[in-house]
Amino acid sequence: MKLLLFGTGDYYNRYKKWFVHQEILALLDNSKQKQYTRIDEIRVLPPEEGVKLPYDVVVILSFYAKAMKQQLINLKVAQNNIYHFFDLRRLFAQELTEIIRLYPRQYFPSIQDGIEDMKISSKILLMSQDLTLGGPAIALFHTAIILRKNGYNVVFASMIDGPLREKLTESGIPVVVDVCLQIAVMREIDWVNTFSFIVCNTMNFHVFLSERDTKIPILWWLHDAAFFYEGVNKEIITKICLENLNVVSVGPIPQMAINKFFPDLLCGELLYGVTNITDNKAPMDSKSIVQFITIGFLEEIKGQDILLAAIKRLSDSVRKQCRFYIVGHKETLFGEQLQKDSEDIEEIVFTGSVDRRTIHELLDTSNVLICPSKQDSMPTVTAEAMMHAVPCIVSDVIGTAAYIHDGVDGFIFQNEIETALAEKIQWCVENKSVLKEIGKKARDIYEQFFSMEVFERKLLKLVESIVAKE
Incomplete structure (x- = not known):
């Protein structure tokens, strides 16, 4: 398969590993500073030049999917030849099993047996799209700290590695990095089915949730505005079974976004907590800038x-x-x-x-x-x-x-x-x-x-209500 990859920023770096065994004709980017350079030994071209090459598929590696897709359509690229990074499972359907085998999961510290030996009755998996220090990942980190403090066995999993891993392991929380979470569904990842309760953080897990074991309760914590759904395949996200699925959002904006796909979905509210590091602020001089x-x-x-x-x-x-x-x-x-x-x-x-x-x-x-x-x-x-x-x-x-x-x-x-x-x-x-x-x-x-106190109280009440049902 001959590919053009559109986008050379953060999401190119997150997903480029899946293309190492494919023929990449060129990278496409609108930045004049990047055009006619090379990234990872691959030439970078303006989109209008790249689409003249004999490609089979163009893959958009950015959340600006709507605008980028329209740009490609304006350049006479057929819509059925345009994929988004959320579509990689469909793009690689025939070779998916073999591709997944290339990327074994990593345990930090190396405690695979310890994780598997935890009592399943109180074993909670917290799943993050990354281990950056961004808002959603930090919110899930605070969740891990609170649950562990209150007696739960907690494991933190992520699609990719990052600086948050060190903070987690220093806090005594084991971490699993499994890049296959980017393209696999829950039924295909055996190790996640050993947990009694799973928290999926952000809409990035909609593909993962599209085929799942409904016996395991899921808390899907949404942080995402409608913009982030622009690359979502409606046929995939609407496959998600709502049985034993508890959905909460960080305020009204994520709720409105998910309700476009599930109009009747009952969505609770779970705001994140921010650690208090100051109590007083010095008075401001009314004459100052x-x-x-x-x-x-x-x-x-x-x-x-x-x-x-x-x-x-x-x-x-x-x-x-x-x-x-x-x-x-x-x-x-x-x-x-x-x-x-x-x-x-x-x-x-x-x-x-x-x-x-x-x-x-x-x-x-x-x-x-x-x-x-x-x-x-x-x-x-x-x-x-x-x-x-x-x-x-x-x-x-x-x-x-x-x-x-x-x-x-x-x-x-x-x-x-x-x-x-x-x-x-x-x-x-x-x-x-x-x-x-x-x-x-x-x-x-x-x-x-x-405040962190309010977040802890609401989180524990929510988790206890879900666990009590099992």
């Missing part, structure tokens, strides 16, 4: 372009009273354009990626966090900001907006309307003396909904 901060990977869905447009709408006198810190990975096509478009605005500072400690230090010295995302289920940074008593300006399409009272304990603006965001920024500058009081009320939101 107002420090705004936005945190997140620089990409279109995160809405930093809306923030930049809003900043440009501010008068010079207002803007000079501000400092805007844009924190996050900036070496992207979108990020490079954003920096170019803001070269003349000295009040904007691009920090690039920073570690967790630095994020908390920046939040502790900030007056307002801005979350301009165009889709986001429940961004962790907003809960962390409120934990620091920092009020948030959020778009009305993110999950956090459901817990904020506009002008009381935070601010809400209409999604993608830069003038509306500019008005909120200007209000904060003109009323900087009351931001501290609004921040205190934002802290109340954290304590009521996102």
